Amino acid sequence: MASLEVIQRAAVRLFAGRGFAATGIRELSGAAGLNSATLYHYAGGKEELLASIMRACLQALLRAGQQAVAGSDDPPVQLARLVRAHVAMESANPLTSRVTDHEVRSLTGGNRTEIMAMRDAYEGLFRDVLSKGRANGDFDIADLTTTRLAIMEMCNGVHNWFNPNGRLTRAALADRFADLACRMTGARAIGRREAGRPVDVPVLPSEPGPEPEPDQAEGDRGESPAAV
Amino acid sequence: MASLEVIQRAAVRLFAGRGFAATGIRELSGAAGLNSATLYHYAGGKEELLASIMRACLQALLRAGQQAVAGSDDPPVQLARLVRAHVAMESANPLTSRVTDHEVRSLTGGNRTEIMAMRDAYEGLFRDVLSKGRANGDFDIADLTTTRLAIMEMCNGVHNWFNPNGRLTRAALADRFADLACRMTGARAIGRREAGRPVDVPVLPSEPGPEPEPDQAEGDRGESPAAV
Amino acid sequence: MASLEVIQRAAVRLFAGRGFAATGIRELSGAAGLNSATLYHYAGGKEELLASIMRACLQALLRAGQQAVAGSDDPPVQLARLVRAHVAMESANPLTSRVTDHEVRSLTGGNRTEIMAMRDAYEGLFRDVLSKGRANGDFDIADLTTTRLAIMEMCNGVHNWFNPNGRLTRAALADRFADLACRMTGARAIGRREAGRPVDVPVLPSEPGPEPEPDQAEGDRGESPAAV
Amino acid sequence: MASLEVIQRAAVRLFAGRGFAATGIRELSGAAGLNSATLYHYAGGKEELLASIMRACLQALLRAGQQAVAGSDDPPVQLARLVRAHVAMESANPLTSRVTDHEVRSLTGGNRTEIMAMRDAYEGLFRDVLSKGRANGDFDIADLTTTRLAIMEMCNGVHNWFNPNGRLTRAALADRFADLACRMTGARAIGRREAGRPVDVPVLPSEPGPEPEPDQAEGDRGESPAAV
DNA sequence: GATGAATGAGTCTTCATTCAT
DNA sequence: TATGAATGAAGACTCATTCAT
Numbered sequence: 009m010a011s012l013e014v015i016q017r018a019a020v021r022l023f024a025g026r027g028f029a030a031t032g033i034r035e036l037s038g039a040a041g042l043n044s045a046t047l048y049h050y051a052g053g054k055e056e057l058l059a060s061i062m063r064a065c066l067q068a069l070l071r072a073g074q075q076a077v078a079g080s081d082d083p084p085v086q087l088a089r090l091v092r093a094h095v096a097m098e099s100a101n102p103l104t105s106r107v108t109d110h111e112v113r114s115l116t117g118g119n120r121t122e123i124m125a126m127r128d129a130y131e132g133l134f135r136d137v138l139s140k141g142r143a144n145g146d147f148d149i150a151d152l153t154t155t156r157l158a159i160m161e162m163c164n165g166v167h168n169w170f171n172p173n174g175r176l177t178r179a180a181l182a183d184r185f186a187d188l189a190c191r192m193t194g195a196r197a198i199g200r201r202e203a204g205r206p207v208d209v210p211v212l213p214s215e216p217g218p219e220p221e222p223d224q225a226e227g228d229r230g231e232s233p234a235a236v
Numbered sequence: 237m238a239s240l241e242v243i244q245r246a247a248v249r250l251f252a253g254r255g256f257a258a259t260g261i262r263e264l265s266g267a268a269g270l271n272s273a274t275l276y277h278y279a280g281g282k283e284e285l286l287a288s289i290m291r292a293c294l295q296a297l298l299r300a301g302q303q304a305v306a307g308s309d310d311p312p313v314q315l316a317r318l319v320r321a322h323v324a325m326e327s328a329n330p331l332t333s334r335v336t337d338h339e340v341r342s343l344t345g346g347n348r349t350e351i352m353a354m355r356d357a358y359e360g361l362f363r364d365v366l367s368k369g370r371a372n373g374d375f376d377i378a379d380l381t382t383t384r385l386a387i388m389e390m391c392n393g394v395h396n397w398f399n400p401n402g403r404l405t406r407a408a409l410a411d412r413f414a415d416l417a418c419r420m421t422g423a424r425a426i427g428r429r430e431a432g433r434p435v436d437v438p439v440l441p442s443e444p445g446p447e448p449e450p451d452q453a454e455g456d457r458g459e460s461p462a463a464v
Numbered sequence: 465m466a467s468l469e470v471i472q473r474a475a476v477r478l479f480a481g482r483g484f485a486a487t488g489i490r491e492l493s494g495a496a497g498l499n500s501a502t503l504y505h506y507a508g509g510k511e512e513l514l515a516s517i518m519r520a521c522l523q524a525l526l527r528a529g530q531q532a533v534a535g536s537d538d539p540p541v542q543l544a545r546l547v548r549a550h551v552a553m554e555s556a557n558p559l560t561s562r563v564t565d566h567e568v569r570s571l572t573g574g575n576r577t578e579i580m581a582m583r584d585a586y587e588g589l590f591r592d593v594l595s596k597g598r599a600n601g602d603f604d605i606a607d608l609t610t611t612r613l614a615i616m617e618m619c620n621g622v623h624n625w626f627n628p629n630g631r632l633t634r635a636a637l638a639d640r641f642a643d644l645a646c647r648m649t650g651a652r653a654i655g656r657r658e659a660g661r662p663v664d665v666p667v668l669p670s671e672p673g674p675e676p677e678p679d680q681a682e683g684d685r686g687e688s689p690a691a692v
Numbered sequence: 693m694a695s696l697e698v699i700q701r702a703a704v705r706l707f708a709g710r711g712f713a714a715t716g717i718r719e720l721s722g723a724a725g726l727n728s729a730t731l732y733h734y735a736g737g738k739e740e741l742l743a744s745i746m747r748a749c750l751q752a753l754l755r756a757g758q759q760a761v762a763g764s765d766d767p768p769v770q771l772a773r774l775v776r777a778h779v780a781m782e783s784a785n786p787l788t789s790r791v792t793d794h795e796v797r798s799l800t801g802g803n804r805t806e807i808m809a810m811r812d813a814y815e816g817l818f819r820d821v822l823s824k825g826r827a828n829g830d831f832d833i834a835d836l837t838t839t840r841l842a843i844m845e846m847c848n849g850v851h852n853w854f855n856p857n858g859r860l861t862r863a864a865l866a867d868r869f870a871d872l873a874c875r876m877t878g879a880r881a882i883g884r885r886e887a888g889r890p891v892d893v894p895v896l897p898s899e900p901g902p903e904p905e906p907d908q909a910e911g912d913r914g915e916s917p918a919a920v
Numbered sequence: 921g922a923t924g925a926a927t928g929a930g931t932c933t934t935c936a937t938t939c940a941t
Numbered sequence: 942t943a944t945g946a947a948t949g950a951a952g953a954c955t956c957a958t959t960c961a962t
Binding site: 644 | 709837839842865
Binding site for chain 2: 025026027028029030110113114150151153154155157158159160161162164165166168169175176180181184185187188191192194
């Protein structure tokens with residue numbers, strides 16, 4: 009209920025919809041039920057607001073990625089867990105993810121540097137896993153960079169079309185993407201069982217969502233809130 | 237050298253860099269070396285300018301996609317050709333493609349409807365090929381929609397990172413992506429030979445590119461202008 | 465001293481002088497001693513500003529007209545009182561009246577509809593009085609509509625030439641016009657005595673006037689602030 | 693069919709509708725079916741165009757007024773003829789009259805001086821007639837200026853409401869106004885017979901009118917094109 | 921005679937932000 | 942903590958006009 013979170017929620021909804029540059033500070037404060045000057049008190053300005061949202065998103069993503077990788081030493085398993093975690097983040101926070109992915113260019117100076125560094129660190133996780141797995145012979149990859157980028161863009165795409173009330177559950181979606189990633193790398197299929205307990209992924213305070221649904225990535229059998 | 241093309245080129249460069257909303261009409265006309273009123277004379281306004289760019293891009297993409305599909309009756313071959321054509325378009329027109337992909341939300345009214353319809357028609361090509369190939373037994377696909385979206389996002393990602401002066405040629409890139417798509421669908425690999433003569437893909441008049449390089453998708457041996 | 469009134473005053477002066485369309489928002493805010501953005505804060509925009517001025521003017525006019533009619537049941541007396549009230553309004557607020565009379569065409573949508581409805585309601589007062597008086601035999605009128613329009617245009621004309629520092633007082637002017645209206649309708653002359661206490665007419669907050677002179681329609685002996 | 697007249701016709705229609713300042717040169721040339729540069733060739737610019745329209749209108753009005761006055765030495769007859777002529781001009785050229793009456797303020801420099809001088813000359817006709825008639829004892833007028841202005845505003849009002857397809861013919865309208873003017877001045881009634889042959893009044897080339905109807909002020913018995 | 925191109929100055933309006941209260 | 946007031950700069954767009962063709 010804290011004001012900053014109310015603001016962030018409104019901001020994410022609007023930034024995801026119209027884009028950062030096309031969103032006015034008055035629309036924003038209006039949507040949050042505040043005076044525009046009050047917004048400055050809590051959020052410190054339009055760009056600071058964006059940066060705080062992206063920072064939190066990337067922190068959570070990075071943390072989830074690190075946990076995913078830490079759960080195993082086997083590159084195929086690591087990759088499957090990494091992809092599952094990423095899809096879980098995207099599907100739990102589609103709007104925040106979209107903003108984080110699209111609006112790096114709207115940051116300036118230190119904010120931009122900082123955010124890009126986090127993004128690069130996250131990408132490093134994929135690079136390392138793929139690289140090690142190819143060296144191991146676990147993966148059959150013609151070009152490392154191309155494959156890494158293809159996998160990442162595929163995963164990032166989720167926030168463009170994911171519908172929390174859609175046909176597939178978030179867990180099923182993660183299954184599908186893990187499988188695709190294994191195929192792309194020529195790895196053996198890593199099923200949900202072999203991947204182990206999924207990484208814990210938060211619903212960010214900035215994510216508007218009708219109801220702040222608890223993470224359901226684990227143990228759900230596909231009957232209820234569906235995706236795609 | 238026609239004025240409209242000069243304007244479109246400047247527009248694509250700026251729209252791709254800062255986004256449509258963050259680009260001022262004065263920056264735009266300045267970059268095109270024109271008075272801002274002259275820009276209106278030729279381009280009819282900011283949104284009209286964007287729409288004309290996107291329209292041309294999607295027309296070319298749709299045409300390329302239709303040619304790709306028309307070249308064979310075999311779904312795996314069709315898919316490989318479709319992906320190759322898409323990657324060719326993206327790599328020949330990375331900035332225009334980025335704008336076309338990102339700025340649908342900046343359109344209003346009839347422009348938006350029109351552009352979305354073209355985009356949907358293009359997506360239909362992928363849907364049809366995947367669907368037929370799965371029915372045929374050519375593809376091993378768990379969920380059609382997810383796979384289709386994954387492939388398309390992966391391909392669309394190219395405009396986010398492709399560097400015309402990079403390591404891989406555009407043709408090599410197309411090879412890599414065709415292979416990835418085959419793997420994702422569980423199809424047999426369709427090499428460059430089997431895919432046949434690649435679809436002709438234009439460098440759009442709106443694409444700024446350092447040099448308006450002729451299309452090299454075919455018959456290139458990978459040594460010169462490199463990608464990624 | 466409230467800012468909106470300062471703005472309205474400047475607006476009326478300029479709109480009356482150059483017309484609404486020919487008056488720039490920068491001239492306007494300059495004349496009011498404000499930044500142009502501040503003008504929007506208070507007045508909500510150029511057309512809204514115009515509408516607020518006209519609304520207030522027509523409200524006062526309508527109210528004065530209703531009081532005039534309510535003061536008697538005798539059509540000649542009602543007409544004389546109506547004309548006196550109208551002339552009083554015009555002479556107390558010549559600039560505001562001019563704007564209100566001339567700029568209906570500059571309004572759009574709901575503002576226009578609203579203002580036209582008020583103007584029609586006011587005209588109805590004249591129509592009813594003339595119609596009843598003719599039926600009574602109090603008036604000798606060949607064509608009702610023509611006579612009504614002639615009287616109203618004659619009265620509206622006051623704002624085109626009235627000079628608060630001129631030769632005639634506002635009260636004397638009202639005498640003259642009441643007499644003319646009686647003649648035009650073939651009614652017996654209704655002197656100031658028979659017409660009774662004149663209707664109270666405000667100097668509108670939008671009226672610039674050198675000095676915000678109190679209404680002197682009653683009991684003035686003609687020596688001081690003169691008209692025409 | 694001459695181009696200048698086509699332009700003037702379009703201009704009068706637009707100026708009467710939206711006002712001079714609110715009418716763009718491109719709307720104007722568009723309505724005339726010309727390129728905007730061509731308009732400059734024929735009309736010499738926006739203000740020149742307005743001035744030429746007003747000049748012609750005031751010339752015709754002045755000429756008609758002079759003829760009216762010249763037709764008799766009897767002030768009541770002169771007044772009746774003057775009013776008839778004025779109403780005839782207004783009803784034959786309502787749009788041009790409106791423009792001429794409203795847009796003096798849009799002129800600058802020499803154009804303004806010239807037009808105002810013509811208007812003043814025309815007003816002088818009324819002033820002289822009223823003044824002489826009052827000295828004669830033909831008129832019963834309390835205040836010369838007031839009465840003159842009232843009569844003139846009443847007559848000018850015609851262009852605000854006259855409808856060529858309305859209920860009254862133009863001749864009947866002239867009758868009504870002549871009668872009203874006689875009443876206002878306390879003169880004996882001057883019927884159509886006594887007033888004699890009405891002054892010839894042109895339909896100006898600038899007047900748009902559905903059909904360039906010939907002047908019907910004389911001898912028409914009210915059956916066909918009706919007014920008010 | 922007629923026009924497309926071109927422009928500098930202008931249009932109204934909204935921007936993100938600050939600050940006194 | 943919260944906000945109405947205030948603003949300089951910028952937003953997209955239109956203006957009347959000129960001129961080479």
